[in-house]
Amino acid sequence: MYATQDSPLDIPELVRDLEEKAGSRGGAVVTFTGRVRDYNNQGTVEAIFLESYPAMTDKALAELEREAMERWPELIHVSIIHRIGMIEATIPIVFVGVVSPHRDVAFQAASFIMDTLKMTVPLWKKELTPAGWKWVDAKQSDKTLAERWSK
Amino acid sequence: MKVKFFGALRERVECSETDVEMTADIDVAAIKQQLIARGGAFSNLKDPDIICAVNHDIVSETTVVTAGDEVAFFPPVTGG
Numbered sequence: 001m002y003a004t005q006d007s008p009l010d011i012p013e014l015v016r017d018l019e020e021k022a023g024s025r026g027g028a029v030v031t032f033t034g035r036v037r038d039y040n041n042q043g044t045v046e047a048i049f050l051e052s053y054p055a056m057t058d059k060a061l062a063e064l065e066r067e068a069m070e071r072w073p074e075l076i077h078v079s080i081i082h083r084i085g086m087i088e089a090t091i092p093i094v095f096v097g098v099v100s101p102h103r104d105v106a107f108q109a110a111s112f113i114m115d116t117l118k119m120t121v122p123l124w125k126k127e128l129t130p131a132g133w134k135w136v137d138a139k140q141s142d143k144t145l146a147e148r149w150s151k
Numbered sequence: 152m153k154v155k156f157f158g159a160l161r162e163r164v165e166c167s168e169t170d171v172e173m174t175a176d177i178d179v180a181a182i183k184q185q186l187i188a189r190g191g192a193f194s195n196l197k198d199p200d201i202i203c204a205v206n207h208d209i210v211s212e213t214t215v216v217t218a219g220d221e222v223a224f225f226p227p228v229t230g231g
Contacts, residue, residue, distance in 0.1 A: 034231055050230065051157060051158055051161075053155070053157050053204075053207075053223060053225065055207055056204055056207035056223070059207045059208075060207075082230060082231075093231075094230070094231055114231060117230060117231050118228070118229075118230060118231040119228065120209075120228070121228060121230050121231075122157065122204075122225065122228050122230075123228055123229065123230025123231070124157060124158030124159065124225070124226065124228060124229055124230070125229040125230065126159075135158065135159035135162075135226075135229075136229045137227075137229070138200075138226070138227035138228070138229055142231075
């Protein structure tokens with residue numbers, strides 16, 4: 001399951017959904033919540049704005065879910081939900097949840113999804129600082145993390 | 152053919168969408184050159200980090216585009 005939404009992420013509800021999907025076989029539920037930090041290298045960040053390319057963003061999320069299921073066929077369920085639009089500091093921006101029979105695969109798949117999402121899903125972040133709005137540059141460290149998963 | 156722009160590039164070229172005249176199938180590099188030739192804000196397309204997508208898939212500069220395809224240029228993504 002994947003989605004982008006401009007309303008707040010209901011994390012408890014998303015976790016409840018994973019528990020349901022886990023049923024009697026899902027021995028492992030791993031979740032990741034990404035939150036907006038209230039600082040960057042220069043100072044305070046009040047909020048961010050997330051721009052998407054709706055049709056392509058959806059396609060890339062679908063591809064990411066498909067790729068995770070293909071790499072780890074034992075996965076029972078994958079959820080990837082991303083906020084778009086204006087998001088204030090400390091508020092969740094992304095939720096990834098993975099269900100599998102055992103923990104190892106669930107941890108790996110969750111890491112893979114986040115590392116790859118940051119490289120392939122068309123979303124662009126702008127930060128609101130006391131000096132005004134500024135687009136965020138892509139980070140080399142994110143690229144390095146994503147490359148770990150290259151086949 | 153419609154060409155879309157996103158993120159910081161959308162602001163740098165000062166539009167989110169533009170039309171490009173096509174008399175034959177051309178590659179992505181040629182589309183980019185045609186836009187850069189307009190001058191002004193479109194010279195921002197010279198940035199080598201810019202990514203191109205055709206019909207919602209990331210492509211290379213040598214990908215050939217046909218009328219009716221959706222072309223988009225944007226900077227490296229920064230979601231998550």
